[in-house]
Amino acid sequence: MRPESTAHRPPSVPGIVTAEDMLATAHSIVAQQEPSGAIPWFSPTAGVPGHVDAWNHVEAAMALTTAGLREPARRAYEWLRSVQRPDGSWPAKWVLGEVTEAGGESNHAAYVAVGVWHELLMTGDEEFARRMWPTVRRAVDFTIDLQTHRGEILWIRHPDGTPADHALLTGCSSIYQSLRCAVALAEHLQRPQPDWELAADQLGHVVARHPEAFADKSRWSMDWYYPVLAGPVRGADAARRLAEGWDTFVVEGLGCRCVSDQPWVTAAESCELVLALDAAGDRDRALELFATIQHLRHEDGSYWTGWQFENRRHFPGDRSTYTAAAVILAADALCGGTPGAALFKEIAGRPLGPSEPADPAACGCVPATQAPLANPVRTRI
Secondary structure (H helix, E strand, O other): OOOOOOOOOOOOOOOOOOOHHHHHHHHHHOOOOOOOOOOOOOOOOOEEEOEEEEHHHHHHHHHHHOOOOOOHHHHHHHHHHHOOOOOOOOOOOEEEEEEEEOOOOOHHHHHHHHHHHHHHHHOHHHHHHHHHHHHHHHHHHHHOOOOOOOOOOEEEEOOOEOOOOOOHHHHHHHHHHHHHHHHHHHHHHOOHHHHHHHHHHHHHHHHHHOOEEEOOOOOHHHHHHHHOOOOOOOOHHHHHHHHHHHHHHEOOOEEEEEEEOOOOOOOOOOOOHHHHHEEEEEEEEHHHHHHHHHHHHOOOOOOEEEEEOOOOOOOOOOOOHHHHHHHHHHHHHHHHHOOOOOOOOOEEEEEEOOOOOOOHHHHHHHHHOEEEOOOOOEEEE
């Protein structure tokens, strides 16, 4: 790991966005950060406050660091560390500091590992990584406790302690990347966690080969591209998956739909698709899509969440922090300008991708009706 440093400029993509553009976008996130350090989806608009969740909060913190705004990023991580629950989870939602949904979502908990690994790559700050290690360890253990014998990870543990009865493909794809980052962080800190690596291998295989393991959310574009974006599906399988869904979800000249049956495109999903295309080696289409989505840029550097192209108006009418964050991370991946730019392609110098049996039938997966939790009641502290 290189010596601690923050001497980098915000990312730029020639002919599309400048470093100054991306710095303004990062400042639009800071403008909505709460005094506590929490980063909501958006500031109160029309009397309706935006909520905070741990996943989007971490993504915003990563974007701030990418743009060189270290201090607000560190406030974000410190807030997250301070409000983690003893079981390793975070509430699904806060509004203005009050918990409004108490259940602990598995992908929310796991994503802190991506953020901490990214921060370490970006700054080389070993002290930060050591300080955040107990937070990451508890969060990953909470997540893995929701893994079934087959390998998928159930999406939430309800406030009464009972787990959900199903898993989500997008969430499990994200968790795969989180576990890979957690393993890399553990090895870097000389605290290896072989159980985490085994859990990641099993999860990645189920995501790539067993669609029946997940609730049907196929109308959502994230279920289409996230297995590529987060790493379980790569190579020829990734190219085939992206090709199969392209006409369903991508509107030429506008961007990527949020859902297949509604007439709106969203900047965040479009920029995540940019990351997936780039990770799959399709740089030309990634650049083209990134340029396309700039029609949602506001003059202050923020981005409208979406565009309803039949009514020709912004929808749902806010400029969200998670959207700004996705734009910054996509720009960084395309320009390769920071130490964290390859985060969606490799972890610790190794490709972020599957390592599974050559014969998928040999995986030993348990059928859907026989896939209980590996540890249905245990919660690690």
